[in-house]
Amino acid sequence: MRSDDLPSVRALALFAAMSDESFDTLMQGAFLQWFPPQVTLIEEGHIADFLHVVVDGAVEMIARHGDRETTMAIMEPISTFILAAVLRDSVHLMGARTLARSRILMIPATGIRDAMARDPAFTQAIVWELAGAFRGAVKALKSAKLRTGVERLANWLLVAHDQQGGRGVVRLTIDKRTLAALLGMTPENLSRAFATLRRHGVEVEGREITLAQPSELRRLARPTPLIDDPSL
Amino acid sequence: MRSDDLPSVRALALFAAMSDESFDTLMQGAFLQWFPPQVTLIEEGHIADFLHVVVDGAVEMIARHGDRETTMAIMEPISTFILAAVLRDSVHLMGARTLARSRILMIPATGIRDAMARDPAFTQAIVWELAGAFRGAVKALKSAKLRTGVERLANWLLVAHDQQGGRGVVRLTIDKRTLAALLGMTPENLSRAFATLRRHGVEVEGREITLAQPSELRRLARPTPLIDDPSL
DNA sequence: TCATTAAATTGATAAACATCAATCATTGGG
DNA sequence: CCCAATGATTGATGTTTATCAATTTAATGA
Structure with a gap:
């Protein structure tokens, strides 16, 4: 070394x-x-x-x-x-x-x-x-x-959003298949979860995800520090 | 004290x-x-x-x-x-x-x-x-x-069986609602999982569960020490 | 022992999720 | 630039699981 x-x-x-x-x-x-x-x-x-x-x-x-x-x-x-x-x-x-x-x-x-x-x-x-x-x-x-797949994705996005400066855009650093596996679902269901979140202001373009209505997404996600706060 | x-x-x-x-x-x-x-x-x-x-x-x-x-x-x-x-x-x-x-x-x-x-x-x-x-x-x-609910129950029974001396009988020390929650399912689905395991030699009488065909149960459960061994 | 309450089971139905397949989009190499 | 491979999306279908309700069983307390 x-x-x-x-x-x-x-x-x-x-x-x-x-x-x-x-x-x-x-x-x-x-x-x-x-x-x-x-x-x-x-x-x-x-x-x-x-x-x-x-x-x-x-x-x-x-x-x-x-x-x-x-x-x-x-x-x-x-x-x-x-x-x-x-x-x-x-x-x-x-x-x-x-x-x-x-x-x-x-x-x-x-x-x-x-x-x-x-x-x-x-x-x-x-x-x-x-x-x-x-x-x-x-x-x-x-x-x-305690959460459904869609909820897990929503919370993951909110955490990633915060970690990336909270400017309305999340940039995926991993491929979607890996994200699906991390969130405990199939790639197909990850696609579907994103489609579900479209109605909550989540716009997906390749690896770039725009959170157009963060408070709407938060309402669905129901984040709690006891699960979502990386420092806890 | x-x-x-x-x-x-x-x-x-x-x-x-x-x-x-x-x-x-x-x-x-x-x-x-x-x-x-x-x-x-x-x-x-x-x-x-x-x-x-x-x-x-x-x-x-x-x-x-x-x-x-x-x-x-x-x-x-x-x-x-x-x-x-x-x-x-x-x-x-x-x-x-x-x-x-x-x-x-x-x-x-x-x-x-x-x-x-x-x-x-x-x-x-x-x-x-x-x-x-x-x-x-x-x-x-x-x-x-990595496992379905039925598989989780089957493996839980095998572990409990070993811990209780491996004599073909498992005595539940907790009520079934709590066991269901521990295994990540509803009480209804726990009942159904037991019914599924009946075909694999699992006989339930209240809190006493007889494993009449342990190797049959093991075949369904597919235990692995990397999940099931309490000492690992 | 009996009545009440709680737990467990069973049935019907809905929701969440997986699997399979086809198609589309993206990426990487020649 | 083209093509092949890989990843992602979409649709159809099946499986697993949850929810709701009714019934049965077991436990508890008087």
Whole structure:
């Protein structure tokens, strides 16, 4: 790993408070690598060898069962995935695949566990990270259980809208098939959901989506921070 | 809190490795209390004041949105709930209600955070607990997204069967309405799912369920450790 | 034991969602 | 620019699930 990448890695919340010694030890065995799109990074069911950190790009967390596949989450910079499997020295419950050209930091699982045992500040950061991951999964489960597909899309759009500056336009950074899988529906039903939302001011042109009547959309979506607020 | 309850609390994995000093400080402000069934312990959206530990009984984690309600998990002894909200000093994403007469240990959230800051062994135990909770939520989400209702019931029965000694009978410890909500369906559809499973050797008599043809049920259920193994 | 209430089951119907297929639109490579 | 491949949309149909209502069963309290 090139030494000019180190400061930006160090600035990540997970690593910021740990000691210099711990950080240097950890980075000895780590590597930061570019991957093209559609590369499988980890396989569901395999033992976790590395902690992965998305530094650039995007990674799709995938779950499969029989002939069925779903998208569990999209990891964007700067975020880790598979931390729990690493800490428990266990198997991945999900696979991961790059959605775009991505730069991924990979840190040996043993190094993470060793550093955690030695550096309390690092452990505290891990606690913070895990608590956030757990709450993210709870919110996803709530959405899946309490909302219809159309409602999930509407709320997804409102969140994306806020994250993109709230100027009436949402630019899709993922293809619609992946969005459908993330929202727990078929691509066909995503198209239909968009058609349903047309009456609520949602205009779709390829990857650009205009929210012409945001309050109308909000009325249908019924957002709640307890599901939709990424910071909660 | 009576001092003869302390040893069994101390033996909980979360507290076992922490120092005596930390444990004593934590237990100063804690209390262990019996609650009758159907008592709301925490409300969704409220700030987390206490960490809760189910010592006896059972607690249902509930999520609500509008006029809809679902069961997110059933917490049985010995388990904690709401740890992530405590650690992040944030609001509950779920409510909790006793399902049976339950003995609950309540520890002030500030005490938990203080102890975590001071006692690395406690922090390590928290990491272990959080990692498990996250993986539990991921498995629940996978089940919700990848399986039909009938399949979820079938797998739930197989897991319960194993946990109850694998002798061909499952005894329901919760009412069927709650089981339905846990599995993400209406009570009516739970009845229908049981009727569907009759052809796979599942005989229902009130709260007692006989698995007359376990391998037939297994063939329909298609269990996978990556969703169904409680230890993974 | 009996009456009342609550839970569970069953039936009918509607809504949400998936599957399959055909067509259209977009993208990427030669 | 053209063509092939891929993604998206639309239509038809089937499946899963929810809702509503009626009936049956089980549990509870006096």
